[in-house]
Amino acid sequence: MNEAERWLETVEALPDHAGCDPAELALDEGWWDQIRALYALTDEVVMLDNGYWGAMANPVLQAYQQATVTVNEGNAWFGRRTFPALFEQARAQLAQVLGVASDEIVLTRGATEAMQLLIGGYRRLAPGDGVLYADIDYDSMVSAMQWLQQRRGVEVQRIALPEPFDHDGIVDAYRQALARYPRTRLLLLTQVNHRNGMLLPVAEICALARAAGVDVVLDAAHGIGQVDTPLRELGADFVGINLHKWFGAPVGLGAMYVRRGRVRDLDPYMGEPDNDDIRTRLHTGTVNFAACMALPVALALHQRIGVANKRARLLRLRNQWLDALRDDARVQLLASADPRLSSAIAAFRLRGQRDMDANAATAERMLVQSRVFVVAREGLASGACLRVTPGIFSTPTQIDALVQAVRAVAG
Template sequence: MDNHDASGLANVRLPDPGGRSPAELAADEHWWAQVAAQYDLTDEVVMLDNGYWGSMARPVLQAFQQAAALANRDNAWFGRRAFPPLFEQARARLAEALGVDSNEIALTRGATEAMQILIGGYRGLSPGDTVLYADTDHDSVIAAMHWLQERRGVQARSIALPEPFDHDAIVDAYRQALARYPRTRVLLLTQVSHRHGLLLPVAEISALARAAGADVVLDAAHGIGQVDTPLRELDVDFIGINLHKWIGAPVGAGAVYIRQGRLHDIDPYMGEADTDVIDSRVHTGTVNFATFLALPLALELHERIGVANKRARLLRLRNQWLDALRDDPRVQLLASSDPRLSSAIAAFRLRGQHGMAANTATAERMLRQSRVFVLARDGLASGACIRATPGIFSTPAQMQALVEAVRAVAG
């Protein structure tokens, strides 16, 4: 079973883009209908919580199911003999897709595991040092920063990023925080916030951190696969990656990236030898064989669609609903019109509704009244919000359904 072979996509027929730019292709509904035709999706709701994980395309799902059946049939004979080289093929294929060396990538069960490896294992800390994060970061990763405080005697400090979003103000917020906390050694950045979709100017902030003597640990769970910035251009040495969100791999696939030359700045996993091999920093245990056997096919389809094309389409869908509501005084949008700060994810709240209970109730009303499925999110300094996330298979009609659902609950 050679999972580097793209034969699983032999029946996938996407029209020729015809040399069009991503922005031009984003408006071609026929082209994106052909993409959507590769997915079997529920019609019970208007699914706009596609940030949880990305549904597998039908060929990837079939590869996953076939691999699960194979592993189940051949049991340990498969797991001990056939699977290891296939696992290495999947790693090499991912490294190729990301433009990095295979020994800079280790496969994990998701970005959370990858981030815990990087934060929990970071060696360059002394008592009294600062580890810094923002209100836009993920709860589980913030918890890992506080774990460092409990275990290493460092100070976990938080900043609130300014709203409304402004590129220069965000960069300046990090500049001021690094000056305020001169003993910062680890700066947590989230490339795309899971709360409201803010896309950070990672490379600019990373340069500030490096000048201040701090390392950036980047949570790229929502960035890799939907943002068309090559990984190297992020200029970060430590990155946690998700493959089951925007790449379209089966659930339970992620990766940790450690730039060549920085491996020994991360502790080996418990009891592992301190070698020059990145796998010494990860010990996931027995993995879901089928998940990683299907990964190369997911990468193949992702590349066939094109990350720049994905990004342009997702921004077009996002902007459709935001533009329709931008002048509605009853609605507060937590999203920028600056493409440098924009992702597929965006959020809103009804004016005056800052509590989690109120936003959860609004999301439930939208589901009950309009069958629009969105998600309430908490944790921002400004309060809770409701997150809406289209996928590459979403349609303009679904965006309009979101607009109408928001207007209905706004009263």
């Protein structure tokens, strides 16, 4: 029995939730206390910046630590003889969890690497073509889209999504943008954005793009793992995924998805063969052996908890603080009440406080005064904000502490 198999037994020993309604389970504090007990978390602060990366649960951490020992002991003998099969097993298990084929997935060091490969490598662009992104998109992806002007000679267009946002308004904003920029050939979408946490109606926007002859490259770093829409149903052929956020894998793991038949629409990686093997579009060199070996345990725990249950719990915690502050005139909430647009992440700003320095100062005051840790984000057309991100191990008591901290800094 290898390390992953040993810790998988620990995961299988967790309480069974089969047949439970996710909305009801989201309110079962006893069940979530058992999940929380799997994590060794700091009590120095109320940690509400869980969007940076997701803490490993103890079974994953222990599998990772033991795998590190195994790799170190076996050295090149292990790396060359034993590890390749374990790596492919991890890749196959990830594909199974995502509901796609193994030959459509390759492991990366994170969503940023995957997205940069997809954007930079997209070869169906000619000078004068257009690419399009929005103000909610992640900085590194925006930089990659802008870089296409130098690399491919394209025109880069940016749109600002409306606030307050609603489902039909968001879809219409993309519909109008595709009509306004008819030469668009590549559209960047972010399933769940890292600024205000809006969950885009990706499938509907992808359908609009497809009808207009536009390919979508989807940043699913914050989506897949906490949103229960199957990957194939999103309608995007090119997707970047994080595994160290909502899947709880070791830091430094992500994945790139390319729908079968689309690999040749990407440049091969620096001299790699130009064929249909997705692995020719990435070459990382020596990988983090131990992280890859611990991935099956993270995936097993993810499935044991259930993505629908994760989503219901995270929305329960999100809605707790939003509902408590909704009628506070001193606070501007950057979040929709529509569950179709909702994720674990939401944001706020104090009324009139739109610049980054002011929001960063507010975050520092919340930390010093109340030991509540949130993070300031900028980039929205409407201004900077404070992002709040609970995890599946967060508690209603911690959310109450957040509400009190916001009220205290609002004056």
